[in-house]
Amino acid sequence: MIPTHQQRSFGIDYDKNTFVKDGQPFRYISGSMHYARVPRPSWQDRLRKIRSTGVNTVQTYVPWNYHERTISTYSNLEDLNDFIALVNQTGLLIIVRPGPYICAEWDMGGLPAWLLKTPSIRLRSSDTDYVAAVDRWMAVLLPMIYPWLYQNGGPIIAVQVENEYGSYGCDANYLRHLLHLFRLHLGNDVLLFTSDEPKLKSLQCGSLQGLYSTINFGSDTNATEAFLLQRKMENKGPLVNSEFYTGWLDYWGHKHSTKASSMIAHALDTxxxxxxxxxxxxxxxxxxxxxxxxxxxxxxxxxxxxxxxYDAPLSEAGDPTDKLFAIRDVIRKYIDEPLDPVPPPALKYPYGFVPMRLYNEVIELLHFLAPYPPVRSKYPIDFEQMNQSHGFLLYQTSLPKAFELHTPLKSSGIHDRAYVALNGTFQGVLERDGVGAVNVCGPKGARLDLLVENMGRIGFGHQIHEHKGIVSNVTLGGEILNRWFITSLDMEVPLPELHDMDRKPLPHSTGPAFYTGSFTLPRSVFTSPRDTFLRLQGWTKGFVWINGGNLGRYWSLGPQQTLYVPGSFLSPFLPNNVTILELEHSPCSSGTTRCLVRFIDQPILGVASQALLDQPSLPEIH
Structure with a gap:
């Protein structure tokens, strides 16, 4: 008999050390998937593949800053609602992690940058300014989650409160406030839990009576020892690893991270x-x-x-990997029901070379890219004071006197990279924890431009309070520069319109500039555009948009050498517009015919495969 909503229940049997679903012992085997990191048209495909592995539950974060980008203005809430609905239709359960802090290697750990406009605010604490903002957000989010709770007929079996709080703070009043807040909006029947790293102090500071304490650890941690730590917080109840790491993330300039399938399968089995x-x-x-x-x-x-x-069981493009099948073989030992066949990988297509052309330099497009007039300030001000969370700010001033010899331009407060130009000529880059000076020379009154890029907000540890932009004075030859004009740049919505505007005929450019190109799909993929990967060989650093969709950042520094292009970003019949913001040097800069990008049918996330290395060199374009 199928339980009615009134009969449905999910909780803990402490005497038997197990979860109980509808009165029966239950063990969840879950996999994390973030709806904000997977294109909506691909959700169903990914969920079907997850389910075919024997997984019965999905876990997802809710990034606050993705939904409340400016105070009390909400967007994309339907994404979460529709994702939960699709999980339910797929026959899976779901664990929701609404934060308010999530980490997830997401910008600022999911916290909105506008919180930092209050100078004295103490994030992730019982600070009244922070708590007031959390209360407003949760009053929007949690009532939306409530109808989807398992007890109400939905798939949500548990909700996490905060995330690895013990690694950050030890404010029991803050956790107590969150507990009361979640109970207020979600009721007393839903299972609320915390998760922390396998350190006793972290577990002690991250736990609270009324929140079930779970633990996070990977394949290199002894499972028996980790669960003994959990038992110090929960002497009865189910053992739970809320984050069993199947791989690891990558940083720009570091080696591509991988975890052996055999190691992951063995640890999962344990x-x-x-x-x-x-x-x-x-x-x-x-x-x-x-x-x-x-x-x-x-x-x-x-x-x-x-x-x-993440070197995960499903690749970035949603393809089953050897790791998935190794995990599947482990899971089938512990479940009785037969498994569905694993759906095949989505077809990919190498659309080939696309010629690009210089459109214009960023500095020449301020009338188009700047939504507001510049702000005048004696000294530089940061992103937060400019009411901007992401992207770029342009700082402009003029040389106070002539500098006939090359003179060092410096600042210890570049967050995170500044592209320097003098009278429109690119001079170099000031870099956080890197290049600390750029030599410039010029006449009195020469215009100095610093285009500052936010490379992503710190999402873990006490540095999450960081500000972006130029956060300390800029000196030239030891003299502090003042009288700045600071301009916010909108690098999101209007970019596709560049293809409809007149180009400025320039032979080449060095420094921040836009490039455009387009391509149409071959007839063989008209009806269903296939996924592809964009190779930017010869380009240095910047962003790419396809038909207005921002693919994200590229950087020749590596390890990532391609950008994933979902087929859903492509038009089957109309020209597909490619827009590149190149910040330093493009292959077009020399004026040669090698101003190209290339769409290939497999990713390069670390060392290029031999098959790709053996492919012919770039052709000449006439």
Whole structure:
């Protein structure tokens, strides 16, 4: 008999150390997938593949800043609602992690940057300004979640409160406030829990009576020892690993991270053999489209790559990997029901070379890119004071006197990269934790431009309070520069319109500039555009838009060498517009005919495969 809504229940039997679903012992085997990192048209495909592995539950974060980009203005809420509905239709359960802080290597750990406009605010604490903002947000989010709770006929079996709080703070009043807030909006029947790293102090500071305490650990941690730590907080109840790491993330300038399938399968087998419930983080990582990639800080600033492939069982493009089948073989030992066949990978297509042309330099497009007039300030002000969260700010001043010799331009407060030009001529880059000076020379009154890029806000640790932009004075030859004009640049919505505007005929450019091109799909894929991967060989650093959709950041520094292009971004019949913001040097800069990008049928996230290396060199375009 199928339980009615009144009979449906999900909770904990402490005497039997197990979850109980509708009165029966239950163990969840879950996989993480983030709806904000996977294109909506691909959700169903990914969920079907997850389910075919024997997984019965999906876990997802809710990034606050994705939904409340400016105070009390909400967007994309239907994404969460529709994702939960689709999970339900697929026959899976779901665990929701609404934060308010989520980490996830997401920009600022999911917290909105506008919180920092209050100078004295203490994030992730019982600070009244912070709590007031959390209360407003949760009053919008949690009532939307409520109808989807398992007890109400939906698929949500548990809701996490905060995330790894013990690694950050030890404010029991803050956790107590969140507990009361979640109970106010979700009621007393839903299972609320916390998760923390396998350290006793973290578990003690991150736990609270009334919130079930779980633990996070990967394949390199002894499962028995980790679960003994959980038992110090919960002497009865189910063992739970809320983040079993199937891989790891990548940082720009570092080696591509991988985890052996055999190691992951063995560790998962060990966890399941104890009777524990587990969530695999990630099952599919997806993509940090747009400006959503975050950063870490470990002695230096570590921006996260656009790809969040994570070496997960499902690739960034949603393809089953050897790791998925190894995990599937483990899971089938612990479940009775037969498994569905694993759906095949989506077809990919190498659309080939697309010629690009210089459209115009950024500085020449301020009338188009700047939504507001510049702000005048004696000294530089940051993104937060300019009411901007992501992207770019342009700082402009003039040389106070003539500098006939090359003179060092410096600032210790570049967050995160400044592209320097003098009278429109590119001079070089000032870089956080990197290049600290650029030499310039010029006459008195020469215009100095610093286009400053936010490379992603730190999402873990106490540095989440960081501000972006130029956060300390700029000096030239030791003299502090003042009288700045600061301009916010809108690098999101209007970019596709560049293809409809008149081009400025320029032979080539060095420094921040836009390039445009287009291509049409071959007839063989007219009806269903296929996924592809954009290779930007010869380009240095910037962003790419396809038909207005922001694919994210590229950087020749690596390890990532391609950008994932979902087929849903492409038009089957109309020309597909490609827009590139190149910030430093393009292959077009020399004026040669090699001003190209290339669409290939497989990703390059680290070292190029031999098959790709063996492919012919770029052709000449006439």
């Amino acid at each position: 966890i399941l053999s104890t009777g524990a419930s587990v969530n695999m983080y990630m099952f599919e990582g997806g993509t940090n489209f747009g400006y959503w990639s975050g950063a870490d800080y470990k002695t230096t600033f570590l921006p996260v790559t656009t790809s969040y492939d």
